Amino acid sequence: MATVTIADRNRVVEIPAGCSILEALEMAGVNIMHACGGNCICGTCNVVMLAGLEHLAPANEPEQLILKKLKRQGPNVRLACQAHPASDVTIQIGL
Numbered sequence: 001m002a003t004v005t006i007a008d009r010n011r012v013v014e015i016p017a018g019c020s021i022l023e024a025l026e027m028a029g030v031n032i033m034h035a036c037g038g039n040c041i042c043g044t045c046n047v048v049m050l051a052g053l054e055h056l057a058p059a060n061e062p063e064q065l066i067l068k069k070l071k072r073q074g075p076n077v078r079l080a081c082q083a084h085p086a087s088d089v090t091i092q093i094g095l
């Protein structure tokens with residue numbers, strides 16, 4: 001189990017192991033764009049990791065390619081559909 005805190009929505013959701021941040025957002029009833037349905041194509045599900053980045057596996061090559069194309073960039077930006085927290089994380093959706 002891990003918790004995902006959605007800082008700019010004042011929501012916290014517990015997720016089972018292997019769950020993505022995108023799935024956590026859906027469980028919390030928080031809508032976020034995810035145009036490609038979680039297939040690491042669109043980049044619309046990007047979020048900022050405010051805490052717990054170390055609890056995610058490093059971005060794989062397909063995610064890195066999408067992240068390079070985004071307006072919002074930085075070492076703490078990840079794709080919610082590709083990020084699977086191993087422990088507690090805090091994210092921000094909005095800019």
Ligand code: FES
Nearest residue numbers: 034038043045081
């Ligand atoms: S939903 Fe398209 S990249 Fe995450």
